[in-house]
Amino acid sequence: MPDMKHITRRSAGRLGLWLAAGLATSGLPLAATAQEPPKPRQIVVNASIGDTMVATRAIYYAEFEKLYGIKVVESGPVNLAKLRAMVESGNIEWTISEVGGEEAIRAEKLGLFEPIDRKIVDMDALPSPMKERKVTLARGVYSTALGYRKDAFKNGQYPTNWADFWDVKKFPGPRSLRARAIDNLEFALMADGVATDKLYPLDVDRAFKKLDEIKPHISVWWSTGQQPAQLLIDREVIMTSGWNGRFYKLQRDESGIDVAWGGAMTKIGTFGVVKGTPNAYWGQKMLALMNDPKLQAAYAERVGYPGTHPKSWDYVDKAALKYFPTSPENLPKVAWTSDEWWAENGAAVEERFSRWLLAR
Incomplete structure (x- = not known):
């Protein structure tokens, strides 16, 4: 594992120090409860397009559809202005949306996301300040x-x-x-x-x-x-x-x-459940899957963007690590x-x- 001593306090806030985390729990979705709402026919995820969308479909969306029998419809690219217009008009097309780091700050200030349901999305394994996030899940890292x-x-x-x-x-x-x-x-x-x-x-x-x-x-x-x-x-x-x-x-x-x-x-890539979506519960379920360390590892191996869950590194092909910004070799340089x-x-x-x- 990388030596994190060279990371500044500000850098640590973005990195999350997940590689140095000790007792990391599983990122698997928590068990369904009797209060689970009716399943919609589909949810819509707004995210980056290109290879990352293809990988997200193959790894996260496919798993979601298999687990819950709900179709995942893709939308892209990421568009904060459109997200804001949806929320302000009440005409909500997306269930969850990706946002960049600085956009996540603006989105939170504008009230564009629902609070993360910590009973569904287990963020306890993510070191501070990631696990203290209120409305967005830190899903991955890119450079x-x-x-x-x-x-x-x-x-x-x-x-x-x-x-x-x-x-x-x-x-x-x-x-x-x-x-x-x-x-x-x-x-x-x-x-x-x-x-x-x-x-x-x-x-x-x-x-x-x-x-x-x-x-x-x-x-x-x-x-x-x-x-x-x-x-x-x-x-x-x-x-x-x-x-x-x-x-x-x-x-x-x-x-x-x-x-x-x-x-x-x-930077850190983040996702949130869109404020006012009628399928907020199932959006939270998708965030829980995005926090699964095994799925984060599979995604990282496919596109080169490592996950944020500490345990994701246990499942990554070691031959791929040197190509990640958070590898022991590269982390001190970024x-x-x-x-x-x-x-x-x-x-x-x-x-x-x-x-x-x-x-x-």
């Missing part, structure tokens, strides 16, 4: 990392962090970044020498000044999750930011594409996104980034 083509570096010296990404003399070649401020500001600050545990509050002006340096070398500003890996496969760029799960299969297949974990911006900072400042910063991007 925006640096992916690169190994054959682009003939001397065998590969980039290891964002300072290397910015070093166009040592590592010449076309690059790609996401067309969003989130993550890019942190990458710029780390490239400028800021330590991973000293990023927040972000020095926004300093970050944009550093982004000015790399802007001429960005050949593609990506906007969809599948783009970064495809850009590498097609040899359009030599390195790019991207979600680690998008590089995961390429790494395992030894395709010549690898990941540098230095400064990978790491940085943890401050959901609080982005919840408070994200809108203004993203607007500034959009203007900056257009000023070419």
Whole structure:
């Protein structure tokens, strides 16, 4: 298991310290009771699209349908504005919804989720502060990392962090970044020498000044999750930011594409039961399944996004661990996104980034 001593208090809040948890209980759904409400014909889950939706269907939804005989209908992508409109209008289409870390904070403040029913969703195994969450379940971990083509570096010296990404003399070649401020500001600050545990509050002006340096070398500003890996496969760029799960299969297949974990911006993915849904009880049952360590392990092996339940690591194929952001090897290298900072400042910063991007 990883040594957690290097994790800061703020980082520990996002990581949850599940790897260091002691007596972890099973995440299996609690037994049905006599007060169980009638079963609906279906529930609707709003979540991220792409490979993760396929994996979620195969692992979580299939198990739910087998256990309860209720069809799970998929909806995507994640859309906080639509979720808010549903709740405010009372026209509820979704039963549960995924939200990103900073969106989970906004959603809780706006009252968009039902309280988690702790009699159904056993979160006691999750260390603080995960088990104290009121309305969202921390289901998994993902990173925006640096992916690169190994054959682009003939001397065998590969980039290891964002300072290397910015070093166009040592590592010449076309690059790609996401067309969003989130993550890019942190990458710029780390490239400028800021330590991973000293990023927040972000020095926004300093970050944009550093982004000015790399802007001429960005050949593609990506906007969809599948783009970064495809850009590498097609040899359009030599390195790019991207979600680690998008590089995961390429790494395992030894395709010549690898990941540098230095400064990978790491986050917690969460789910909640939509406020006002008539099927709240069955939404809670789905959250309970998402907290099952065996299912989290199966999901992690399939898409590269590890679970949050401590016992999930007991069931993961050990050969897959080195590709996870929370592995013993990678955990000391990553940085943890401050959901609080982005919840408070994200809108203004993203607007500034959009203007900056257009000023070419």
